[in-house]
Amino acid sequence: MSQSWKPTLTIKLSIATHLGAGLSLLAVPGYWPWALAALAINQALLTGAGLLPRTTLLGPNLNRLPTAAIERREIALTIDDGPDPEVTPRVLDLLDAAGAKASFFCIGRYAEKYPALCREIVARGHSVENHGDSHSWGFATFGFGRMQADVATAQQKLTEITGRPPRFFRPTAGLRNPLLDPVLARLDLKLASWTRRPYDTFEGNPQRIYERLADHLAPGDVLLLHDGHAALTAEGEPVILAVLPRLLQTIAEHRLNPVTLSAALK
Numbered sequence: 241m242s243q244s245w246k247p248t249l250t251i252k253l254s255i256a257t258h259l260g261a262g263l264s265l266l267a268v269p270g271y272w273p274w275a276l277a278a279l280a281i282n283q284a285l286l287t288g289a290g291l292l293p294r295t296t297l298l299g300p301n302l303n304r305l306p307t308a309a310i311e312r313r314e315i316a317l318t319i320d321d322g323p324d325p326e327v328t329p330r331v332l333d334l335l336d337a338a339g340a341k342a343s344f345f346c347i348g349r350y351a352e353k354y355p356a357l358c359r360e361i362v363a364r365g366h367s368v369e370n371h372g373d374s375h376s377w378g379f380a381t382f383g384f385g386r387m388q389a390d391v392a393t394a395q396q397k398l399t400e401i402t403g404r405p406p407r408f409f410r411p412t413a414g415l416r417n418p419l420l421d422p423v424l425a426r427l428d429l430k431l432a433s434w435t436r437r438p439y440d441t442f443e444g445n446p447q448r449i450y451e452r453l454a455d456h457l458a459p460g461d462v463l464l465l466h467d468g469h470a471a472l473t474a475e476g477e478p479v480i481l482a483v484l485p486r487l488l489q490t491i492a493e494h495r496l497n498p499v500t501l502s503a504a505l506k
Contacts (some may be wrong), residue, residue, distance in 0.1 A: 250289065250297040257282045263318035286418055290380050293433045295413025298388055299421030302408070302501070303462060304433040309504040310460040316504055317342035318434060319480070320371055320410065321441075321468030323357040327478045328467045334481070338488040340498035342366050343432075345410045348373030348394030350405040350468065355401045362402045367500040370394050370406040372430060380415040388423045388497045395427055408501050432501060434464040438483075444471040446482040453483070454490045457500055462501075463487075471485055 242505045247255070289297040296303075305314055317335075319342050328344075337344055344361050346368050353360045358368050372379060373394040391409060399405040409429040411420065416431075424431055438452040439482065453463050470478035491498055 243425040243428055245422045248297060250422075251284075251299075251389060251421075254282050254418070261359060265332055274316050279490045290417045293437075294435075298416065299424070300431060302430060303464065304435050305460040305504045308506075309499075312497065313459045313495060314499045314504050315457070315459060315491065316461060316462045316501050317344060317465065317498045318369075318410070318432065318501070319343070319465050319467050320345045321350075321375070321466045321470075322346055323361070324468045324470075325354055325357060327470060328357055328361070330481055331467050331484065331499065332360065332366075333417055334484045334488065335366070335498075336364060338492065338498075340488055340491070341462065341496065341503065342462060343367045343369050343408065343465070343501045345408075345432075346394075346398060347375045347468065348397045348446035349400055351374075351394075352397050356477050358398065358401045368398055368402050368404070368406060369408040369410065370398060370431070370499070371410055372373055372412060373397070375412050377412055379412045380417050382417075382419070382477055384419045387417075387419055388426065391423055391429070392427055395429070404470055432462070435461040437464045438487075440464075440479050440483070441466050441469050441471055444473050444479050446479055448501050449483045450490075453487055457490065457494055457496070459496060 277310060289295050289421055294301065294303040305316060317340060323346055330394065344366055353405065361368050370391060373390050395406060407430060409424055410432050414433050436453050438449040440449050443449055465480050467480055470480050473479055473482050
């Protein structure tokens with residue numbers, strides 16, 4: 241079932257800018273430099289918004305849990321870029337030992353390669369969410385048709401593998417363009433970003449990753465980690481495996497409850 245798409249004020253102003261530029265050219269052709277400048281400024285603003293993963297300028301974006309979840313002292317662990325056959329099982333064991341639940345944003349083509357691992361994620365009480373099929377770094381440049389095909393393909397694969405349709409989508413690196421919101425509305429998905437990002441695909445220092453996630457940790461936070469494409473520590477270990485035990489201990493000490501995104505929105 242699709243959602244009704246409601247453009248944000250930013251998108252409405254963009255549409256008005258395009259209409260105004262077109263009408264001005266019809267009425268006064270000599271105004272074309274001003275019309276072109278208005279369109280260029282509009283495009284620059286939209287592009288800039290697409291480069292801000294946590295913004296809501298282009299559409300609804302879950303970057304912090306709602307009030308009810310905060311009152312329950314819940315946080316969300318979200319883990320991207322898997323499933324990874326070497327890392328994901330060890331992450332699941334660490335979560336089990338701490339009694340923590342997480343949302344795994346899985347890449348469709350990886351899930352197709354390791355379907356049993358996706359089913360294991362769900363069997364252990366976590367959720368599998370949509371991280372696109374291709375995980376292309378050019379995702380934010382896709383047109384409507386290609387973007388919808390990429391998200392829909394992953395949605396179909398993940399649903400067939402796990403028996404549960406993902407409820408949330410996260411684009412590659414959180415980057416997007418104004419076409420994503422109507423795509424997600426059509427596919428009945430919600431955009432989810434994060435409150436805290438540790439840059440753990442680039443940074444292999446466990447202390448720095450831990451500090452970025454744990455400093456001022458509070459109810460309602462959405463934490464981002466990677467089981468796929470994780471940077472390596474000096475010892476050659478995926479950094480998530482070095483950070484997660486200490487992070488889970490800190491979460492417990494703060495009396496916080498790690499839940500899936502779906503559970504947090506109940």
